[in-house]
Amino acid sequence: MKISEFQGLMRKLYFHRDSKRGAYGTFIWLLEEVAELGRALASGDRENLKDEFADVLAWLCSLANVLNIDLEEASLNKYPGKCPKCGKEKCSCPEA
């Protein structure tokens, strides 16, 4: 499924709730899901880990919907097949 289609699915499922909650409230939920992803990483439960990856993507899409940002367009603009910093197809930036 395209990134934009998944974002559209989240819009259909949740925009009536996300739009009422607003950008900051939705960002707080995204933070919560990122924290749950971290806990799942530590737990070693792979099924739970997969669910938490899904939740982070879902809330990232919800936040993009509230802000009227096209996540697929933004991602391909920044990462058009090469590293945005070094310009290589296999990044050769010095590690920060």
Add this chain to the structure above:
Amino acid sequence: MKISEFQGLMRKLYFHRDSKRGAYGTFIWLLEEVAELGRALASGDRENLKDEFADVLAWLCSLANVLNIDLEEASLNKYPGKCPKCGKEKCSCPEA
């Protein structure tokens, strides 16, 4: 672009670095990008905001690559067109 194709693009660009850094190190970078997204939300700079959305998705894909998780498959398993909690196509869960 499909979610899986974007994850594959991140693999081509960054897996040689991500795999050396490992899951926890890559999660820390994801946290950093989520924090930058929060700052961009506050700044009101929409171009920067779009870039930060792209970076969060990119690092989420990097972390999924390190853990050998298919982000698209995980996302569609959890969100197959209906809310995983209430089962509706337009979520009617009570807000937490």
